[in-house]
Amino acid sequence: MTTATLRPAAPAGVRGDRLAGTGLLLKMGLRRDRIMVPAWIYALTALVASTVYSFDNTYDSPAALAKFARGINDNPSAKAMYGPVLNDHTVGGLSAWRVGATGAALTSIMCVLLVVRHTRAEEETGRLELVGSAVVGRRAPLTAALLVAGTAAAAIAAVTAAVMIAFGVPAAGAAAYGLSLLGAGLVFSGVAAVTAQLAETSRLANGLAFAVLGTAFLVRGLADVGSARWLSWLSPIGWAQRVRPCADEQWAVLLLPLAAFVVLAAAAYALTERRDLGAGILAPSLGPDRAAPSLRSPLALSWRLQRGALTGWAAGFLVYGLAIGGVADGVGDLVGDSDSTAKSIREMGGQQDITDAFLATAMGLMALLAATYAVQGVLRMRAEEAEQRLEPVLATAVGRVRWALAQLAVTVAGTAVLLTLAGVAIGFVHGLRSDDLGGQFLRLLGAGLAQLPSVWVVAAVTVLLFGLLPRLTQAGWGVLAVCLLLGQVGPLLDLPQAVLDVSPFTHTPKVPGGTFSALPLVALTAVALAVAAAGLAAFRRRDIG
Structure with missing residues (x-):
């Protein structure tokens, strides 16, 4: 057997x-x-x-x-x-x-x-x-x-x-x-x-x-x-x-x-x-038994979570700004006798002076990059919710709107830091190369800060998606992609002005070099506040998870 x-x-x-x-x-x-x-x-x-x-x-x-x-x-x-x-x-x-x-x-x-x-x-x-x-x-x-x-x-x-x-x-x-x-x-x-x-x-x-x-x-x-x-x-x-x-x-x-x-x-x-x-x-290293006083608020927590990403973005903006500042003074020589190239740069920058047009175009591109950071910051709110880290926070004395405002505060301040660094870097290098450090530094710093309201509009639309349709919060990337195509390709394709006006960046004054008007910036800021408020109101009323 x-x-x-x-x-x-x-x-x-x-x-x-x-x-x-x-x-x-x-x-x-x-x-x-x-x-x-x-x-x-x-x-x-x-x-x-x-x-x-x-x-x-x-x-x-x-x-x-x-x-x-x-x-x-x-x-x-x-x-x-x-x-x-x-x-x-x-x-x-x-x-x-x-x-x-x-x-x-x-x-x-x-x-x-x-x-x-x-x-x-x-x-x-x-x-x-x-x-x-x-x-x-x-x-x-x-x-x-x-x-x-x-x-x-x-x-x-x-x-x-x-x-x-x-x-x-x-x-x-x-x-x-x-x-x-x-x-x-x-x-x-x-x-x-x-x-x-x-x-x-x-x-x-x-x-x-x-x-x-x-x-x-x-x-x-x-x-x-x-x-x-x-x-x-x-x-x-x-x-x-x-x-x-x-x-x-x-x-x-x-x-x-x-x-x-x-x-x-x-x-x-x-x-x-x-x-x-x-x-x-x-x-990972063991932390202290108790949180420091600087971590005992939603704002401090938000800063702790986003400081690494902001540091990386800031380094990138600084390097890119230094490169743009170094190129700007010689952009006329790079274009040379090519009328079509000069025309394209002037159309995108909205200026007749080729250097100012180039700088305005570069600032517009940096604004789109800052908007990328802003969308990423808002999406972190959705990630905290989807990965079930939000519920323990809300189980304490922290309310929904207070938590969301803390997250948005760091994101909004971060965009200001990024565009300030861009303006400072470009203004410093371009000012040195053009022998006008004081004048170029101030005008390019102002040109960078003028981009902020448009960036905030994109962030606010993403907040609205987070509040109303949380599963579609990722569509914030689609909003940014539309703005990118309209801003960078639209002028070259001679798209109708009504189509270009869909992007908030179209309404930003073309600075440096162009006519500055505060009215569009005030209007864009008001739109951003209204849209973000609607998103926060929706977030306050919907279910978590």
Whole structure:
């Protein structure tokens, strides 16, 4: 008689089933990101398409392109921001220069957000523990997150390359540009995978990954400005430029981001095996038994939650402001004899003086960036509610409106800080270069602060969505996207004024250089207050959760 011994099945994640459930998690991740990922693809594709279209319709000869490129390569501020022009006589070369470092950085940001969202954020909320109770391997969530980010980056690479080819850019150059974006996205997907294992919160994981990205961008800028060009080999953003799209493509460089991704992913998998679910490799320090007096109010709590993000945004605004101030004094030389370029800048800036028009356009762009911070700040309110951190706060003596006003106060003050930094940085550098420090400093500081009411309107509309339709609070990004398209593309397409007036930024005085009127700013502020009050009233009356 033969007896058989039945062995229990190995639990998920012990042997060869560490990837069990990856396919289902991938499908779920793509479904969750069915709005977020297409929005990123659309934004980056629109950036590339508008850049190629602009160069193609602005410069009518290789000589005009070369003259523009010489002005860029002679300007340290422009090279620090965008890098040097590697092919100075083709539309593809100029377009790859203009959106090379920027496109790589934006693709990297998207991948960081996706990986952290599907790994550390899921652990932080406790959802991954529920998923892990089913037949799901230990490595499946991280693998699915990397696949989601990789798929999104590949889609961006393919679509942007196709758009460039449609505009007449050579296929090899367009493919090299798309693959450079994919490479940068893969590298920072790996970086985010590692930081998601190190940190115990999604906020810290994002912060660590963005710190690496900022360092990479800074190293690339130092390499392009200084004599130590070899430094760009230490930066994944520099690798994207070293591919040289539309400028004697260097395909072998693409092996660097691929190798870096493999190493980082392997490190992330190794760290996954060495920590408990929900814990991070870096253990958080224990805080005091009692909160300090400075933390015993909703306003103090809001500041504590938002100070890290505001610090990062402030650093970015300061650097960008310094770059714009350095370029502004030579913008006339960059335009040269191109009447169409000067016309485009004057139409967007609303000025006849080319320098003032450029500065007004730059201020408008910074206002849109400040509005991005404002929308992000309002969305934090929704995140606090959705992740069930709001209910314990409201269970105390804190009321709903008081809590919301504290959150909004930090967000509104933060936008003022950002635009003040932008005005100060641009005014200081431009004033030094133009030998008019006092005059330029004051007028550009005023130009920055004049953008605030428009930013507050966008934030107020997002507050209204939060109060009335909390599940659609993310539509605040759509409001901002409409303002971006109307402000940056509308004047170039000669859209009707009634359409342009939909954006609050259209009503902001075109300063510096234009006629200043306080009436539009007062009206925009009143609209922002009224819309925000309606949103707070709705929030006070609806259910939480």
